[in-house]
Amino acid sequence: MKSIIKQKEFSIFMIVVLLCVVLSFVSPVFLTFENFLDIIEGNVVMAILAVGMTLVIITGDIDVSVAAATTAVAVIIGNLFSFLPDSWISILILFLIAPVIGIIIGAINGLLVSKIKIPAIVVTLGTLNIINGLVLYLTNGQYLNSSNFPKPFLTFANFEFLGIPILVYLLTAVAILTWFILKHTLIGRSVLAIGGKSQSAVRVGINYNKVKLFVFAYMGFLAGIAAIAQTAYTKAVDPNGLLGVEMMVIAAVVLGGTNIQGGRGSIQGTLLGVLLLAIMQNGMILAHIDTFWQKVVTGAIIVIAVSYDQISYRRQQAKLAKIEVEA
Amino acid sequence: MxxxxxxxxxxxxxxxxxxxxxxxxxxxxxxxxxxxxxxxxxxxxxxxxxxxxxxxxxxxxxxxxxxxxxxxxxxxxxxxxxxxxxxxxxxxxxxxxxxxxxxxxxxxxxxxxxxxxxxxxxxxxxxxxxxxxxxxxxxxxxxxxxxxxxxxxxxxxxxxxxxxxxxxxxxxxxxxxxxxxxxxxxxxxxxxxxxxxxxxxxxxxxxxxxxxxxxxxxxxxxxxxxxxxxxxxxxxxxxxxGRNVTYEKNQATVEVGETIFKVNQLSKEGNFKDISFELRKGEVLGITGLVGSGRTELAQAIFGISTPDAGTIELYGKKLSIRNSAGAVKEGVAYIPEARQTQGLVLEQSVINNISLPIISKLKNKFRLTDRKQEVKLAEEYVKTLDIRPALPHLDAGNLSGGNQQKIVIAKWLSTKPKVIIFDEPTNGIDIGAKTEIHKLMRKLANEGIGVIMISSELPEILAVSDRILVMRHGRIAGELNVAEATQENIMHYALQGKSNGKAPTFVAESNQMSQGV
Missing domain, CATH: 3.40.50.300 (P-loop containing nucleotide triphosphate hydrolases)
Structure with missing residues (x-):
């Protein structure tokens, strides 16, 4: 029990609970099942991306091209829809094609980072702009509505089981898969090892380049899944719909206790981080706070979270450095 | 097989x-x-x-x-x-x-x-x-x-x-x-x-x-x-x-002059306690002890990198209140850190830029801009007096050998005209030839009237350079010895067992934390 309380995830959870209590006073609508489901469903895309981003940040890197990659995949599948038959096969094809395109984009990032050894922030800023430029060129910035979507896709998008929308199940699957990889597979442990100390990782025979390539490709894979979720949720493809979402994604991961310098982080924490950000935004909307103030608050919370993390880490290190002075 | x-x-x-x-x-x-x-x-x-x-x-x-x-x-x-x-x-x-x-x-x-x-x-x-x-x-x-x-x-x-x-x-x-x-x-x-x-x-x-x-x-x-x-x-x-080298124990009897530097009851929670000592003109004070005995922590507190909880530090009778390292430099205290490459030098910069770094704000020409000519002149002087090789001050510091890098660090601090210099493991990672040169240099500085404190875990080095030796153990001074009475054995005795135990030192081979070889 003690170890649970000591964990970072627990303190984030407590903040979430506290926030919920406060918000339930602000608005009577807040503490309803419907509102909660809305919050979660509305943030499935961010959560899927944040799950992937957790791995990237654990290795000590960052990927700012995720939102752009998701949009790119969404635009491609949106255009693909008119060629797909009105049958369930279309869903299957979709779930094959979208992740593959995502993986290709992610692998390009990963190769540039691992083989050519360009800092990830530079690589992904580059791909972010390339993708955004191409998307605007191809779509003219125009919105694609659901008129040419195959019917089964719309059925899929509206599907609910036990009153819970399909997208929530999709997120659950993604989270469990990633948690399993991180906790119980060799590649997942290698991700943590590289983030802990890359020099040691190389010395014990871990293939550094392969692991880096993996985290970016996996990020791309989840961007592909997120593209399906985004299209299903909005029932449209908006080339500008996800502009700037990468910042929220990174914020959620950091809020969830993942160390921005790598080595520490968990899927559970990230999900709590997403929930925290989502509830905060929902609360501010319910409390009729202007959107620009929402941005200010979100930014401030990120800075505070990272500072807190750094300070407590340094305290811990300082404690270890102490010398036993004779009385 | x-x-x-x-x-x-x-x-x-x-x-x-x-x-x-x-x-x-x-x-x-x-x-x-x-x-x-x-x-x-x-x-x-x-x-x-x-x-x-x-x-x-x-x-x-x-x-x-x-x-x-x-x-x-x-x-x-x-x-x-x-x-x-x-x-x-x-x-x-x-x-x-x-x-x-x-x-x-x-x-x-x-x-x-x-x-x-x-x-x-x-x-x-x-x-x-x-x-x-x-x-x-x-x-x-x-x-x-x-x-x-x-x-x-x-x-x-x-x-x-x-x-x-x-x-x-x-x-x-x-x-x-x-x-x-x-x-x-x-x-x-x-x-x-x-x-x-x-x-x-x-x-x-x-x-x-x-x-x-x-x-x-x-x-x-x-x-x-x-x-x-x-x-x-x-x-x-x-x-x-490739040659015969052993250190000679320091035999010199120095004329000890006035007290330069005095530390009184200095304490810092979790680092060291009740540290008092004096440093007199002309002598080299050696501080030794096992790794983790608080030597470096003491030096860093004197230099203002960390703040002590209690105690006073006096320089030529004047009480110092050093709040940070910039303050220490101003008062005339210099600290040559153990991690030469990361804390002592900017490896990617030239020898000139490294040497002039602490006093760069004083090297101004008539337009109040940094005077490159003065910088070069300063560096050339030190390259000559400290025999830094190769004698090419335009080279990046990272290209020089360990011993010469250490000389650059020393030159850098000498340029601030310090009254006291603390050397922390000054010959760590330096080959034997260069070590002897650094030892001579420390002696020379002491002779010129600069207070020299040398922290080292190499006992032969402590014996070769110091006039007086403080042995630290668990954050306290466990013993003080004049070089004439000091041997590797009795230093180790203090470092391992402290002064309470009056028995003759019985350990030699076990005393592994301090190198007894070269």
Missing amino acids: SEYLLQMKNISKTFPGVKALDNVELEIKKGEVHALIGENGAGKSTLIKILAGVYTPDPGARFFFEGKEAEISKPLDATMKGISIIYQDLSLFPNLSVAENIYIGRDSHKKPWTKVKWNDIKKIANKALKELDMDIDASIPVEQLSIAQQQMVEIARALAFDSKLIVMDEPTSSLSAGEVEKLYNVIDKLKKQGISIIFISHKLKELFKVSDRFTVLRDGKFVGSYDAQDMTEPKLIQLMV
């Missing part, structure tokens, strides 16, 4: 501009402890990194493992052959558990999706920890362990690997005397199991205690391999340096 476990032949390694290894060979018998020795920069680390598969040797290199020609081109090749390397700076993962740190690397050859067997990991780790008599919780992250414990975890990893050959690079540098004893026992046990060990250390006494054979490297070249029976310390030193 051959009696050799490993043979490395024709090993050369060229880095841009430097030939680090030139046709070196290394032969390790089964079940022996083989000491690999040489001065810093002799090529030991490079050779080990080639053995580990971290560096690729120049073409022509040949490896034989268990009598058969073998290839080692990546770390996994070495691991799979049963070669474990314990690097001096350790290869642990601070964020992972002790158990996982011990286990990691075993599966590196397997498919990435292999499921991790947590039960096996715990079992194997606990077994290895038990073999080492280590009583730590295998589930806590390594970052919560002390350095000594981390070192033992690293050894546990090598044990858990069923290694045939274990390389230990300065394994005792951060272990306490008791832990060193434990390590010796482990080494004995490993030997009996037929495991070979390559042992790298600068502590000659230790090497003679554990090793069966020696291989000596000098300036990247192979000097020879020798049986331990045929070897003596002076002979080994001569082979290492």
Whole structure:
């Protein structure tokens, strides 16, 4: 029990609970099942991306091209829809094609980072702009509505089981898969090892380049899944719909206790981080706070979270450095 | 089958501009402890990194493992052959558990999706920890362990690997005397199991205690391999340096002048307590003690890097209130840190820029801009007086050897015209020739009236340079000795047992934290 309380995830959870209590006073609508489901469903895309981003940040890197990659995949599948038959096969094809395109984009990032050894922030800023430029060129910035979507896709998008929308199940699957990889597979442990100390990782025979390539490709894979979720949720493809979402994604991961310098982080924490950000935004909307103030608050919370993390880490290190002075 | 476990032949390694290894060979018998020795920069680390598969040797290199020609081109090749390397700076993962740190690397050859067997990991780790008599919780992250414990975890990893050959690079540098004893026992046990060990250390006494054979490297070249029976310390030193060098104990009787510097009852919670001493004109004050006895922490408090809780510091009778290092410099205190490359120098900048750095704001021309001419002149002066080689002040500091880099750091602080200089391990990682020069320089500064405090864990160095010696233990001054009455033995006595125990010092070989060799 003690170890649970000591964990970072627990303190984030407590903040979430506290926030919920406060918000339930602000608005009577807040503490309803419907509102909660809305919050979660509305943030499935961010959560899927944040799950992937957790791995990237654990290795000590960052990927700012995720939102752009998701949009790119969404635009491609949106255009693909008119060629797909009105049958369930279309869903299957979709779930094959979208992740593959995502993986290709992610692998390009990963190769540039691992083989050519360009800092990830530079690589992904580059791909972010390339993708955004191409998307605007191809779509003219125009919105694609659901008129040419195959019917089964719309059925899929509206599907609910036990009153819970399909997208929530999709997120659950993604989270469990990633948690399993991180906790119980060799590649997942290698991700943590590289983030802990890359020099040691190389010395014990871990293939550094392969692991880096993996985290970016996996990020791309989840961007592909997120593209399906985004299209299903909005029932449209908006080339500008996800502009700037990468910042929220990174914020959620950091809020969830993942160390921005790598080595520490968990899927559970990230999900709590997403929930925290989502509830905060929902609360501010319910409390009729202007959107620009929402941005200010979100930014401030990120800075505070990272500072807190750094300070407590340094305290811990300082404690270890102490010398036993004779009385 | 051959009696050799490993043979490395024709090993050369060229880095841009430097030939680090030139046709070196290394032969390790089964079940022996083989000491690999040489001065810093002799090529030991490079050779080990080639053995580990971290560096690729120049073409022509040949490896034989268990009598058969073998290839080692990546770390996994070495691991799979049963070669474990314990690097001096350790290869642990601070964020992972002790158990996982011990286990990691075993599966590196397997498919990435292999499921991790947590039960096996715990079992194997606990077994290895038990073999080492280590009583730590295998589930806590390594970052919560002390350095000594981390070192033992690293050894546990090598044990858990069923290694045939274990390389230990300065394994005792951060272990306490008791832990060193434990390590010796482990080494004995490993030997009996037929495991070979390559042992790298600068502590000659230790090497003679554990090793069966020696291989000596000098300036990247192979000097020879020798049986331990045929070897003596002076002979080994001569082979290492190519000349006969031992330090003379400081015999000089200095005219001690007025008190320059006085520390009174200085304390800092969790670092040191009730430290009082005086430094007089003309003398060199040596401060020694085991790693972790609070020496460096004391120096950093005097220099204002950390703030003491209580006590006073006086310079020429004037009480100083030093709040930060800039304040210390202003008052005339200089601190030459142990980590020369990271804390003392800007390696990517020229010798000139490094030397002028602390007083750059004073080197102004008539337009109030930095005067490059004055900077160059200043640097040229010091390059000449301290004999910095090569005498090319425009070179980047990183291109100079360790000894000359240290001279740059000294020049840099001399430019501030300090009244007191604290040297922290001034000859760490410097070869013997340059060490002697640094020693002379410290003496010369003391003669010129600058207060010189030297922190060192090398006892021969302490004895060679200091006039008075303070021995620290557990954050306190355990003893004070004049150089005339000091010996390595009585210093160690204070460092290990403190002053309460009046018995004659009985330990010599166990005193491993302080090097007794060169």
